Amino acid sequence: MSGDGREGDRRDDEVQDARRIPGPRGAVDDLDLESVPRPVLPPRGEQAPEETVPKQEPPVSEDGTPGQEALQEKKKEEEAREAPGAEETPEAREAEEAQEAPGASAAPKEQAPEEEGEYVVYEPLSGTAADPAASAASPHPGTADAPATPPAPVTPALSHQVLKALLGAWALSACSAGETAAVEEHLTSCAPCADEALRLRDAVGLLHTDGSLDLDPGLRARVLDGCLGRRPARIPVPEWVTPYDAETARLDALVRDFGAAEWHAPVRLQWFEEERAVTRRTTVAGVIGHLMAVDGLLSAVLGLEDPLAAAEGRGGSEVPLTPVRRTEAYWAATHPPATRAVREPWRNLTHRLISTASIAGRNMAERSVSYGDFALPLQDALLDRAFECWVHGTDIAEAVDYPYGPPSAAHLHRMVDLAARMLPAALAGRRRAGLAGPARELVAPGEPGRSVHLEVEGHGGGDWYIALDSPAAVGSPDRAVAQVALDGVEFCRLVAGHISPVEAAAGQEGDREAIRDVLFASASLSRL
Numbered sequence: 001m002s003g004d005g006r007e008g009d010r011r012d013d014e015v016q017d018a019r020r021i022p023g024p025r026g027a028v029d030d031l032d033l034e035s036v037p038r039p040v041l042p043p044r045g046e047q048a049p050e051e052t053v054p055k056q057e058p059p060v061s062e063d064g065t066p067g068q069e070a071l072q073e074k075k076k077e078e079e080a081r082e083a084p085g086a087e088e089t090p091e092a093r094e095a096e097e098a099q100e101a102p103g104a105s106a107a108p109k110e111q112a113p114e115e116e117g118e119y120v121v122y123e124p125l126s127g128t129a130a131d132p133a134a135s136a137a138s139p140h141p142g143t144a145d146a147p148a149t150p151p152a153p154v155t156p157a158l159s160h161q162v163l164k165a166l167l168g169a170w171a172l173s174a175c176s177a178g179e180t181a182a183v184e185e186h187l188t189s190c191a192p193c194a195d196e197a198l199r200l201r202d203a204v205g206l207l208h209t210d211g212s213l214d215l216d217p218g219l220r221a222r223v224l225d226g227c228l229g230r231r232p233a234r235i236p237v238p239e240w241v242t243p244y245d246a247e248t249a250r251l252d253a254l255v256r257d258f259g260a261a262e263w264h265a266p267v268r269l270q271w272f273e274e275e276r277a278v279t280r281r282t283t284v285a286g287v288i289g290h291l292m293a294v295d296g297l298l299s300a301v302l303g304l305e306d307p308l309a310a311a312e313g314r315g316g317s318e319v320p321l322t323p324v325r326r327t328e329a330y331w332a333a334t335h336p337p338a339t340r341a342v343r344e345p346w347r348n349l350t351h352r353l354i355s356t357a358s359i360a361g362r363n364m365a366e367r368s369v370s371y372g373d374f375a376l377p378l379q380d381a382l383l384d385r386a387f388e389c390w391v392h393g394t395d396i397a398e399a400v401d402y403p404y405g406p407p408s409a410a411h412l413h414r415m416v417d418l419a420a421r422m423l424p425a426a427l428a429g430r431r432r433a434g435l436a437g438p439a440r441e442l443v444a445p446g447e448p449g450r451s452v453h454l455e456v457e458g459h460g461g462g463d464w465y466i467a468l469d470s471p472a473a474v475g476s477p478d479r480a481v482a483q484v485a486l487d488g489v490e491f492c493r494l495v496a497g498h499i500s501p502v503e504a505a506a507g508q509e510g511d512r513e514a515i516r517d518v519l520f521a522s523a524s525l526s527r528l
Contacts, residue, residue, distance in 0.1 A: 451479050
């Protein structure tokens with residue numbers, strides 16, 4: 001199409017009267033010009049009436065007044081056109097004849113080319129949309145009977161590299177309709193891109209999952225078992241050490257990437273003393289320091305240096321024995337408060353305890369560890385330290401608003417078993433303090449006595465029978481006078497002092513006094 005609105009390079013054998021697909025038009029083309037009345041042109045050589053030809057205003061200058069030069073120029077042009085003998089151009093004469101001829105607007109007119117290479121003009125039929133470029137150049141473009149529909153955009157062919165780069169956006173459903181169609185068509189013929197698309201779609205599924213992204217607590221044990229199955233360790237970790245090994249590793253994974261704000265986040269520790277709940281506020285770093293101070297009780301049994309004695313610069317005989325006094329001494333000696341620097345000495349101490357206990361062998365498991373008010377064999381002491389790592393790990397996770405699951409079922413079962421074995425002695429201690437009911441049937445040591453059936457359900461559950469009247473008696477299902485049912489995690493929270501005894505039991509049946517004594521004895525096992 002040429003710039004003057006004439007169509008070029010058209011073949012002579014094309015059908016002239018065929019309707020053509022209209023191109024995109026502007027909003028002004030929607031006006032039906034056939035319905036607009038046109039002014040009547042005067043005969044040739046006569047003056048047009050004033051109501052036919054719109055009045056032309058004289059040109060004005062820049063300051064808004066009629067310019068003399070502009071008026072003189074306009075007058076000269078009019079005199080030149082009206083002068084006799086003025087020649088008319090062929091184009092003007094042909095346009096006037098076309099206007100005077102009857103039906104000129106309806107019949108198409110063809111101008112034969114005079115020379116080779118001259119353009120041929122095809123005027124549009126009445127009611128037929130003209131070519132977009134011709135409509136733009138012509139002052140009176142033809143109108144269409146129906147609104148023009150723009151042609152569908154043609155998407156260029158995309159290269160393999162471009163389509164591969166679009167796979168990520170395609171997996172996230174962020175591509176346009178054309179890009180999506182091109183990518184999906186490409187995936188049917190390109191195996192590497194199809195595999196990559198499947199992996200990306202799986203990754204997108206993980207981004208929208210409702211489950212926790214935390215690792216399974218038993219994953220570490222399974223990985224270690226698989227590794228040891230291929231190449232056994234020269235010094236294997238004993239089974240009675242594995243709960244402490246697993247829980248210290250989980251807690252270290254939680255705090256490893258903490259920033260300064262997380263290490264100073266406030267943590268509320270809680271436990272039970274006699275009949276009431278007690279709380280103490282510290283920081284995340286303070287909790288790790290508390291764990292390290294109490295772990296020092298096991299260092300002396302294994303022949304290691306007590307971290308509390310090293311921190312205070314005094315001998316092991318002067319170091320307090322009870323967990324509460326050791327913790328208070330550590331906190332008092334830490335000025336300013338502990339920061340992330342406490343993590344490395346605590347983790348080094350746990351590694352030394354695990355490696356030393358593994359080398360020492362089974363005979364070391366029965367060594368007694370004194371807690372000041374009571375003592376435990378080393379294997380139970382390590383299980384107790386694993387339980388406290390989990391409980392305080394939960395406290396830290398709540399302080400920083402992060403999920404923290406329970407131990408594996410096997411380790412949780414062993415922690416519940418330790419608490420159940422400690423309950424008869426705790427009941428006897430509360431009875432001596434006047435906090436529990438009197439003994440009703442004293443029996444010889446090792447004989448079955450009155451018992452409470454403790455049924456722990458769910459994760460790490462099982463059945464235990466707690467002797468009521470004597471710590472040396474044996475719990476027996478035949479002598480059970482009551483039954484208490486609790487969830488495994490809820491029972492451990494009760495033992496840790498995180499819930500009150502009246503809120504713990506899910507089901508109770510039998511002697512109400514015996515049930516109350518067992519529940520409050522469980523809460524009394526908690527400490528700082």
